Amino acid sequence: MFNSVQLIGRLSVDPVSDAFAARSTVTVRLAVANAAGFDGLERPEIVPVAAEGPLGEEILDCLVKGALVAVEGQLRTRKDQLVVFASRVSRLDRPATLPRTG
Numbered sequence: 001m002f003n004s005v006q007l008i009g010r011l012s013v014d015p016v017s018d019a020f021a022a023r024s025t026v027t028v029r030l031a032v033a034n035a036a037g038f039d040g041l042e043r044p045e046i047v048p049v050a051a052e053g054p055l056g057e058e059i060l061d062c063l064v065k066g067a068l069v070a071v072e073g074q075l076r077t078r079k080d081q082l083v084v085f086a087s088r089v090s091r092l093d094r095p096a097t098l099p100r101t102g
Contacts, residue, residue: 003074005084007032008092011067012046015060026056028063030071030084050078051086059089068093 009032018025031044049071051059063069073086 005071005073005075007047007049007071007084009033009044009047009069009071011063011065011069012044014065015063017056017060023052024056026051026060027083028059030069048081048083049073049086049089050083051089055086055089059086063089063091067091 007030009030012029012031015026015028018027027048027050030047030049032047034043034045050056068091070088070090070092071084071086072088073084075082076085077083
């Protein structure tokens with residue numbers, strides 16, 4: 001049986017670290033485009049994504065709300081909710097550059 005998920009979307013919130021778990025877990029919410037409904041409006045689906053270990057720390061350090069990312073992972077149940085547990089996250093846009101001072 002296969003369990004594979006690939007999504008492209010924007011982070012709808014800044015990454016959050018859950019330091020209380022047995023393993024450090026970072027969670028984000030990914031806004032993914034959804035097909036237009038009968039009213040013609042497109043509404044995003046908000047998908048919870050979690051990452052553990054070094055990948056989670058990299059997400060926490062490098063990504064911010066609004067970043068365009070590609071996520072690969074598996075669906076798992078966490079607290080009675082389906083969550084994508086990421087095995088790979090790639091940033092698809094350039095990070096905003098800070099203005100130089102001085």
